Amino acid sequence: xxxxxxxxxxxxxxxxxxxxxxxxxxxxxxxxxxxxxxxxxxxxxxxxxxxxxxxxxxxxxxxxxxxxxxxxxxxxxxxxxxxxxxxxxxxxxxxxxxxxxxxxxxxxxxxxxxxxxxxxxxxxxxxxxxxxxxxxxxxxxxxxxxxxxxxxxxxxxxxxxxxxxxxxxxxxxxxxxxxxxxxxxxx
Amino acid sequence: xxxxxxxxxxxxxxxxxxxxxxxxxxxxxxxxxxxxxxxxxxxxxxxxxxxxxxxxxxxxxxxxxxxxxxxxxxxxxxxxxxxxxxxxxxxxxxxxxxxxxxxxxxxxxxxxxxx
Numbered sequence: 001x002x003x004x005x006x007x008x009x010x011x012x013x014x015x016x017x018x019x020x021x022x023x024x025x026x027x028x029x030x031x032x033x034x035x036x037x038x039x040x041x042x043x044x045x046x047x048x049x050x051x052x053x054x055x056x057x058x059x060x061x062x063x064x065x066x067x068x069x070x071x072x073x074x075x076x077x078x079x080x081x082x083x084x085x086x087x088x089x090x091x092x093x094x095x096x097x098x099x100x101x102x103x104x105x106x107x108x109x110x111x112x113x114x115x116x117x118x119x120x121x122x123x124x125x126x127x128x129x130x131x132x133x134x135x136x137x138x139x140x141x142x143x144x145x146x147x148x149x150x151x152x153x154x155x156x157x158x159x160x161x162x163x164x165x166x167x168x169x170x171x172x173x174x175x176x177x178x179x180x181x182x183x184x185x186x187x
Numbered sequence: 188x189x190x191x192x193x194x195x196x197x198x199x200x201x202x203x204x205x206x207x208x209x210x211x212x213x214x215x216x217x218x219x220x221x222x223x224x225x226x227x228x229x230x231x232x233x234x235x236x237x238x239x240x241x242x243x244x245x246x247x248x249x250x251x252x253x254x255x256x257x258x259x260x261x262x263x264x265x266x267x268x269x270x271x272x273x274x275x276x277x278x279x280x281x282x283x284x285x286x287x288x289x290x291x292x293x294x295x296x297x298x299x300x301x302x
Contacts, residue, residue, distance in 0.1 A: 116297070137298035
């Protein structure tokens with residue numbers, strides 16, 4: 001069952017709350033411990049660089065875009081992104097950030113956790129446009145794709161910040177269920 | 188059960204205090220708690236004569252939360268549940284070899300792929 005898309009937050013209010021939470025998370029001991037690197041894209045979006053660790057110990061870098069379109073009545077919009085790149089040889093450049101697609105080197109593969117998954121592509125969005133879903137109750141997209149969290153699992157305004165989203169992603173990407181990038185394609 | 192008077196003797200300290208740090212006489216230890224729901228971290232200097240429940244109460248008070256049935260409070264190093272030792276004093280908790288660096292992780296429940 002697909003949920004109805006809620007009304008976006010007031011942009012000015014959302015940007016102010018988001019900026020406060022980004023500053024709080026960026027300055028936190030947990031950000032330092034995990035080496036999260038937060039970069040602003042615009043007043044409603046940041047990209048966070050973080051590291052995943054395979055069971056073998058090998059590390060992989062990823063970029064997560066967090067958005068404040070519905071913040072903080074809902075969690076941040078969340079997607080794994082491909083970074084900009086320069087053109088080399090016959091390979092075209094990429095001017096901005098684009099959402100990582102199925103089989104991408106920039107999309108992690110995590111299978112077997114009950115509380116976290118990454119689906120690409122996922123088609124059960126209200127607009128029926130298939131795209132990536134970071135499936136966890138600390139992402140906005142979880143609430144518009146027919147999931148039914150218990151009261152204790154739901155995002156709570158005032159209790160949760162985007163730090164909850166990053167911590168769940170970090171925990172999944174350092175768990176034994178992380179299997180490396182979904183593929184080798186740079187797109 | 189609330190231990191209001193005892194919790195008063197738990198001090199919040201700055202981030203220069205290392206997790207597990209002890210004072211000169213070993214009578215007080217620093218407990219560090221990472222709130223995984225907000226990315227905040229608190230450090231509490233606690234007399235070892237107080238119970239783990241006292242530390243839990245102070246943790247909820249500092250994070251301005253009420254306990255939910257599926258909350259998790261675990262030792263960061265070994266993942267061991269902390270709530271089960273609520274009745275132990277901090278001295279007993281340490282003597283029995285639980286979480287020697289006293290660095291805990293707190294988080295509420297999370298829904299995901301299966302729900």
